[in-house]
Amino acid sequence: MYNKELQNLLEEVNKCFENINSLKDLEELHTFYMGKNGKITQINQLIKEVPNEEKREFGMKVNEIRTIFNESYENKKNSFLDEELNKKLINEAIDITLPATKISIGAPNILEKLIETVEEVFMSMGYDVVDGPEIEEDKFNFEMLNIPKGHPARDAQDTFYIEGEELLLRSQTSPVQVRTMLEGKGEVPIRMICPGKTYRRDDDDATHSHQFMQIEGLLVDKNISLSDLKGTIDVIVKKLFGESIETRFRPSYYQFTEPSVEVDISCFNCKGEGCNICKNTGWITVAGAGVVHPNVLKMSGYDPEEWSGFAFGFGAERMAMLKYGINDIRAFYNTDLRESRPFDREEVE
Amino acid sequence: MISLEWVQDYIDISDQDLRELAVKITKAGINIEKIISNDIKNxxxxxxxxxxxxxxxxxxxxxxxxxxxxxxxxxxxxxxxxxxxxxxxxxxxxxxxxxxxxxxxxxxxxxxxxxxxxxxxxxxxxxxxxxxxxxxxxxxxxxxxxxxxxxxLGLNQTLYELDIHKHRNNDCYYHIGFAYEIGAILNRKVILPKDDYKEDKDSIKKYFELKVETDKCPYYLAKMVKNITIKESPEFIKKRLIAAGMRPINNVVDISNYVMLEYGQPTHFFDKDKLGNKILVRNAKDNESVITLDGKKRVLNSNDIVITDGNKPVCIAGIMGGENTEVDENTKTILIESAIFDAVSIRNTANRLDLKSEASIRYGKGLNYEYTEKAINRACHLLEKYADATILSDSVNYDKIDKTLKHVIFKSEEVNKILGINISEDDMKVELNRLGFDFTLNDDKFDVIIPNRRLDIDPYVNDIAEEIGRLYGYHNLVSTLPKVGIRRGKYIGDVKYRKIISKRLRSLGLNEVKSYTLVSPNMANSFNYRNKSQIALPNPMSIDKSVIRTTLLPSLYNVYQYNKSRKINDVLIYEISKTYDKDYNEESLISGLLTGNYLSNGWTIPTKVDFYLVKGIVEDILNYMGFKNRYSFERLNDSNFHPGISAKVLLDKKEIGIIGRIHPKISKDEVYVFEISLNELMKSVKALKFKAANIYPSMEKDMAFIIDKNLESINIVNEIKKLGGKILKEVNVFDVYMGDKLDNDKKSIAYNLLFEDDSKTLTEDEVMKVFNNIIEGIEKKFNAILRDK
Structure with missing residues (x-):
């Protein structure tokens, strides 16, 4: 009984999705079969008329038809929804080649970049980074560095004086050596560097600047030698210019160091072959340095019988010009942002 | 300029390759810049x-x-x-x-x-x-x-052009001194030139009286020669003077120059007949004048030293002779002066008169008194030989020179310790001998006497170490590291704060600038919003760099204009630098300038720089330094800034800086700046500490008020906070409206309030009680109208 109807309905259900092309048609179809008066719902009503012994089989068959319909319905529905979503997403497509929104951190001044690199190396070797006043007293800038009034070394520095000879714009960062030693009271060892602004009466051009930065260094401890200075300078120049760089000391003269040396590094550009940068000598002068003069130690409260040390001074501009290939010293102070922006990153070795 | 052919007179270098020798000398510290040779090929x-x-x-x-x-x-x-x-x-x-x-x-x-x-x-x-x-x-x-x-022809010459450090330019600028340097390097002896001559019975003492009345002339020696014939110099003198860059004149003048190039000691020849019978060395009188050999009238003052004939000046000591006693072709009798003058005085006089002579350059460096006599004898020897001179016996002299010998006493290990090398006592002896230093050795202690010609050496073991070191060769030093304790260095004092804030500003997108401390008076006074008086340099190089700045804003504005002229429109920059005012107060300032877009891609609406962005940067720095809730902003009234868009920054009610848009009269573009005092921020930053988030739910409520347009939001916020009590955690503005829907003099501000309790979940009733209380309070206090909820 009703087998025929069931059979027909099954066949109908199997075919009924074939011409469904929209979600709306699909929903109508759903109502047509599964709604309150839907065909499948209706046929299930007939169970009342089915003899008891056949009810179970009838029920199973109806269920089977319902399952088949539902599965097809769900599949169809999902495919319609997917299609619709895809259409929407495709509409949302953007031109991924249009320019990005620029996000960036700011860059340090190029000199500062170099100085930070140097500071990092020296701090790792136990040097503190200190600063001192830019308006200095004669006694710190000259006298306590073994440069008494009337000494010719003063003429060479062409100092900007502010009040007589007593107050001046510091012509070197070396007064910070004196200040640091005075603070140490002759009792504690010292390791410090001082990168700072200095001033001399130079006309500004591509290689001269009336304002420039020195990187001063001072170590005072026990049994410190010129060879220790050489080893220390080795560390910093290798960090800045490469592991293959060699250091050479040449005899020189500064009032506050004895012995004094001029520090040359082997030319990183031509590796000693001779080029423009090293003026065909294979060597480039980068710093002045030496063993701290016993007089300077004494004047600042350190007993030269007990303490010894070394000091050095690099020209920050010169180092940065060499390291980054800058030809005009004014580039540091004019700040064309197109030039300074690329320095916003760390160097990865 | 050193002629090697000339040096050969004093030391045997005939076996030396002069290029290799130059390298050796340079390594030992005297820098040979250039080797000039007159070899001509073909x-x-x-x-x-x-x-x-x-x-x-x-x-x-x-x-x-x-x-x-x-x-x-x-x-x-x-x-x-x-x-x-x-x-x-x-x-x-x-x-x-x-x-x-x-x-x-x-x-x-x-x-x-x-x-x-x-x-x-x-x-x-x-x-x-x-x-x-x-x-x-x-x-x-x-x-x-x-x-x-x-x-x-024997004319082949090699010349060394020297670039020597100041301390060696007295002993290596003359040929005998340079020979000693070569002697030390090659370990060879120096032979001094002949200085013997016959002396006449006639004595100078009959003719001359010497008086020195200044402490700036510790040594004065004079000899007299007669019967001279003025003629051309012999070839070798002419040749050598030319090589050294001096023009031969006649035998007498040339001999004076020749001796100076040998011993470094200038001698001055007076025509005795013109001079008279007296030499008085004294300080010049103010406004006293003398016509020098170059025909110019020189006006002197009491800082100068003059040689006089008892009355009138005949020579500016150590600088240039006077025309009135000049040696000429008719001169027969000469007084030769060989003296020591105060170096500083000579330098000052030469600078003031702008008269740098061969003599003044040498006196200005300081001279070895031992060579005054050697030079005068050598001059007599040559005058006898090449000018037919008869040398009068005796000399007149004045001698107050300090002849104390410079001793250094040390052990060889002290030198080794300074250099970080290890040379034996015996090797040390060899080195000292090479240098020509006399010494004795007792109980492993050296007692070294520094020769007077080495004016540069002070009696310290460090000086000996330098001499030994440079001969040992600095290139032979082995690199070692100091044997010191291990620690990591720190940023000290204001450097620390400068670095921290600098990095923070960079992370906020601002680029660092370094600009000049010295500015023009005009620049110094633009943006002088604090009315600071500046330090003006007494002797500036130019007006552009004559004043020490008290604010960084003009410099930043310059950098902005520099970039703008290069078509860079988005300028976000800062500088942290020291400033000094007239009373020498040092103040480090943090300054920023922002204009253009902060975030953009060029084709969508950008985030433009505006007042609130700059305020955000300033607040970030203040929060970062630990000053949350301690700062505030007040309207600023200053002609440099937009009167409606500028503010003072206050910390604990004290003004520490400003923010604002530069006045449109100064810049049409919207340029914003800030400047705050770093000195005021140098308090240590609190250590980082974890704080767990509140686990009890928070509740948010909104309220909006219509208020007078001129009423500043901060007043409402402060009142809300006061009334909100403990459970009110945050008050945020989420809308500001002015326009058609409101009267012209009104604005509406909407606030979002966040309520939270650390210990329990708040109930609606609890919150509403507070909320309503706030509304009531604000309405009353500010005559505000609550907008629809």
């Missing part, structure tokens, strides 16, 4: 074997010249060219002074394969009319054809 001795008139000229000759391996044809215009003459020939390829290259050529149609030369054409003689008229140089008949003529 010069040969030739013999004229045929000399005929040029067919097309009345003064040219066509010569066949035998140059050893062949005979070549040369056209020559010299009047003295003739058959059989031995001459100097420069062949094609020779480059003569002035970069003049000899080439094959045709002269009036006749082939010429070189040039027959005069000495001045080879730079071996001065180019004078007289020398020009002499024509080509005639070699003697013994001259070997085909050989190098310069060598044959």
């Amino acid at each position: 010069l040969v001795i030739g013999e004229i074997v045929k000399c005929e008139n040029h067919p097309d000229s009345d003064h040219l000759h066509v010569c066949d010249v035998n140059i050893g391996n062949k005979v070549i044809q040369i056209v020559c215009g010299a009047p003295n060219v003739r058959d059989g003459l031995k001459v100097i020939v420069s062949l094609p390829g020779a480059i003569l002074p002035g970069n003049f290259e000899i080439k094959k050529s045709k002269i009036r149609g006749v082939e010429s394969n070189g040039m027959i030369c005069a000495l001045f054409e080879l730079g071996l003689e001065e180019k004078t009319e007289e020398n020009y008229n002499k024509g080509i140089h005639e070699l003697d008949s013994e001259a070997p054809v085909g050989e190098d003529p310069i060598k044959y």
Whole structure:
């Protein structure tokens, strides 16, 4: 009984999705079969008329038809929804080649970049980074560095004086050596560097600047030698210019160091072959340095019988010009942002 | 300039390659900048074997010249060219002074394969009319054809151009001193030149009285010579002076210069007959004047030293002689002065008079008193030999010089410790001998006497270490690291704060700038919102760099304009630098300038820089430094800034800086700046500590008020906070409205309030009670109207 109807309905259900092309048609179809008066719902009503012994089989068959319909319905529905979503997403497509929104951190001044690199190396070797006043007293800038009034070394520095000879714009960062030693009271060892602004009466051009930065260094401890200075300078120049760089000391003269040396590094550009940068000598002068003069130690409260040390001074501009290939010293102070922006990153070795 | 041929008189360097020697000397500390040699390639001795008139000229000759391996044809215009003459020939390829290259050529149609030369054409003689008229140089008949003529003439010269450090420029600027330096390097002895002469019975004492009335002349020595003949100097003196860059004048003047180049000691020759019988050395009187040898009138003051004849000045001591006692062609009797003057005084006088003479340069560096006598004797020796002089016996002198010997006592290990090397006592002895330092050795203690010629050496073991070190060779030092404790260095004091804030500003997108401390007065006074008085330099180089700035804003504005002129429109910059005011107060300032877009891609609406962005940056710095809830902003009234868009920044009610848009009269573009005092922020930042988030839910409520347009939001916020009590955690503005829906003088601000309790979940009733209380309070206090919820 009703087998025929069931059979027909099954066949109908199997075919009924074939011409469904929209979600709306699909929903109508759903109502047509599964709604309150839907065909499948209706046929299930007939169970009342089915003899008891056949009810179970009838029920199973109806269920089977319902399952088949539902599965097809769900599949169809999902495919319609997917299609619709895809259409929407495709509409949302953007031109991924249009320019990005620029996000960036700011860059340090190029000199500062170099100085930070140097500071990092020296701090790792136990040097503190200190600063001192830019308006200095004669006694710190000259006298306590073994440069008494009337000494010719003063003429060479062409100092900007502010009040007589007593107050001046510091012509070197070396007064910070004196200040640091005075603070140490002759009792504690010292390791410090001082990168700072200095001033001399130079006309500004591509290689001269009336304002420039020195990187001063001072170590005072026990049994410190010129060879220790050489080893220390080795560390910093290798960090800045490469592991293959060699250091050479040449005899020189500064009032506050004895012995004094001029520090040359082997030319990183031509590796000693001779080029423009090293003026065909294979060597480039980068710093002045030496063993701290016993007089300077004494004047600042350190007993030269007990303490010894070394000091050095690099020209920050010169180092940065060499390291980054800058030809005009004014580039540091004019700040064309197109030039300074690329320095916003760390160097990865 | 040092002539090696000259140095050879005092030390044997005949076996040395002069280029290698220069390297050795440079390594030991005297920098040889340049080696100048008068070697000219392609010069040969030739013999004229045929000399005929040029067919097309009345003064040219066509010569066949035998140059050893062949005979070549040369056209020559010299009047003295003739058959059989031995001459100097420069062949094609020779480059003569002035970069003049000899080439094959045709002269009036006749082939010429070189040039027959005069000495001045080879730079071996001065180019004078007289020398020009002499024509080509005639070699003697013994001259070997085909050989190098310069060598044959003994005129081959090598000169070292020195760049020496200040401390060595007194002992290495003269030939004997330089010979000592070579002696130390090569371990050879120096032989001093002859300075003997016959003395007349007649004594100077009969003629001269010397008086010194200044402490700036510790040593004065004079000798007298008579019967001199003024004539040309011998060849070797002329040649050497030319090589050293001095012009030969006559035998007497040349001898004075020659001795100076030997010993570094200037001597001055007075014409005794013009001078009279007295020398008085004293400080000059103010406004006293003298006409110097160059014919110029020099006005002196009491800081200068003068040599007088008892009354009038006859010489500015150590600088230049006076015209009134000048040696001339009729001079017969000379007084020779060899003295020591105060170096600083000489430098100051020379600078003030702008008169740098050979003498003043040397006196200004300081001189070795021992050489005053050596130089005067050497001058007498040469005057006797080359000016027929009779030297009077005795000398007059004044001697107050400090002759204390400089001793250094040390052990060899002290030197080793300074240098970080290990040389034995015996090697140390060798080194000291090389240097020519006298010493004794007792119980492993050296007692070294520093020779007076080494004015640069002070009596410290460090100075000895330097001398030993430079001869040992700094290139032989082994790199070691100091044996010191391990620690990591720190940023100290204000450096620490500068670094922290600098990094923070960079992370916020601002670029660091370094600009000049010295600015023009105009610049210093623009943006002088604090009315600071500045320090003006008494002697600036230029007006542009004459004042020490008290604010960084003008400098940043300059950098902005520099970039703007290069079409860079988004400028986000900062600088942290020290400033000084008239009372020398040092203040570090943090300044920023922002204009253009903060975030953009060029084709969507960008985040433009505005007041609130700059305020955000300032607040971020203040929060970062731990000043949350302690700062506030008040309207600023300053002509440099937009009157409605600028504010003072206050910390604990104290003004620490400003923010604002630059006044449109100054900049049409919207340019924003801030400047705050770093000094005020130098408090240590609190250590980082984790704080767990509140686990009880928070509740948010909104309220909006219509208020007077001029009422600043901060007043409402402060009142809300006061009324909100403990459970009110945050008040945020989420809308500001002014426009059609409101009266002109009104605005509406909407606030979002966040309520939270750390210990329990808040109930609606609890919150509403507070919320309503706030509304009531605000309405009452500010005459505000609550907008629809």
